[in-house]
Amino acid sequence: MIQLNNISKVYKTKTIETLALDNINLSVEKGEFLSIMGPSGCGKSTLLNIIGLLDEPSSGMINISDQAILEYKSKALAKFRNQKLGFIFQSFHLINDLSVIDNVELPLIYRNIGSSERKKLAEEALESVGLKNRMKHFPSQLSGGQKQRVAIARAIVGKPEIILADEPTGNLDSVMGGEVMDILLKLNKENSTTIVMVTHDKLMAEKTHKLIRLFDGSQVN
């Protein structure tokens, strides 16, 4: 489902060059739940961004859902992301000016789905994260755990094959973090959604199928 061959990423700024990823090879099967661990600054987010096609590798090849990414043309990538990928971020990234349901509908808007159909799908997604009763709320009226569940609903509303989660429980206490983790596990199990998750929490990582560790941009075992 995800295939990375010799992926390297170099960030160049005026003063320094950072080798954020150094020759990463990785393969994730369909329905697999992979977690990535490693100290801060080792390149976890960079790796996830490259898998999520939000960033272009400096060298190497990516193959996602049986499609080799050869060209980084914004328009095609946007469409690809929209249809194949779901994102969950540490800081939720909800749009504060939109209600919960409008936030969840967002990926469908870029798929040109009609508003009643969008509403139906968003309600279903919210139902599955247990937040149907908060549809009309705004993000500022929610707790951290609720916000992350909204973000999960948004990630799954378009039924993507792959979910990429960058420290989804990083900003949550252990109870809320546990709830979020349970939803992801259930999603993986019931829908066999492929999930790649960055985490600092060893207990969470142990619940997944496979764990890889990064150190200074390189994979260690």
Add this chain to the structure above:
Amino acid sequence: MIKHLLTLIWNRKKRSVLLIIELSLAFLILFSVFGFVLYNMDNYKTPLGFDTENIWMASLRMNSDPDSAERVETKALLLQSLRQIPEISEVSYSNPVSPFSGSTWQTSTIDNGFEMDVELAAADLNNDKTLGLNVVEGRWFNKEDKSAKYRPIVINKKMRMAYWPDSTAIGRIIKLNGESKIVGVIDNYKYHGEFSEEKNVVISLFAEHSDQNPTLIIRLKDGFDPTIEQDINRIIQQTTKGWKFSIENLESKRKFLNVDYWIPMVVLGSISGFLIFNVALGLFGVLVYNIKKRRGEIGLRRALGANPKSISNQFIFEILFLTSISILIALFFAIQFPIMGFFDVDTSLYIRAMFYSALVIYSLVLICTIYPSIQAARVHPATALHEE
């Protein structure tokens, strides 16, 4: 998509209030300036109806001598003497309500149940030729008119269209200082000046024995020698034996009067131009700031499947929508002018002023949006998401 954007705009409404107020005010300022300028330019565009090149005018102040017979004789003699000068092609008299004199004689009358507001002027038999008036219906005064049963009058086309748009005006008898009969229609007569609004004008025959001070109108032939003014001066002096007068060139007077209109238009135009420039600068700042504040949102939308074009379209749509709301609010106020009839001008003038104001505001907004929306489209999703 549109519904989604409208929801977003609605939820962000409080943050847009100032922008909307600013744009509405800008629209109203433009609306009044355009209204003023268009009003003047419309008036300017209607022909004067008489010539000004080669025309000289002298307002004569007759002696307080009560002997009217002598005055009549002096006036006739003056015409005769001036006609001797080869450079002069025509001379005639009018009463003090003459072109660019600043005098008006307004009256209103109720005739056959409808009220007429008119301005009265007087002219003699040769006035049409001296001033180059253009008779479009009927005829100018002739000798027989002096002894006609009804007082003959010539009106302008504006009056003819105002009161008898569908039928003829010639031959009509109206009650205006006694019964008067319309014998002719001239096309225009904007004797107040080029920028003035044309009024309903009624010209009657200037009686030879009138005790009103006459205005002498002199038409010179093309290429006349400017020193002729001295000869004219001398002749008037000698013939009238002490009447006071001053000679003016109608063309210079026309230009002089126009300055009074050009200056306020230029001043107002400059001030509003400056204001609008400031509005544009402010708007640009607001838009750039808006994009900066919403980088997180842009990054997120890009991650979820928005392409750069749909991002810039979103911001352009947002600002154009807010602009339209602002214009609608401003229009609500602007439309009160024609509805309440605050000024006696044509509704089409307001509509044109609204149209031009909207055009300027939309263009301004579009220009100010170009750079920020390109910026928005260029936001790199990974970087923007990383920032928060």
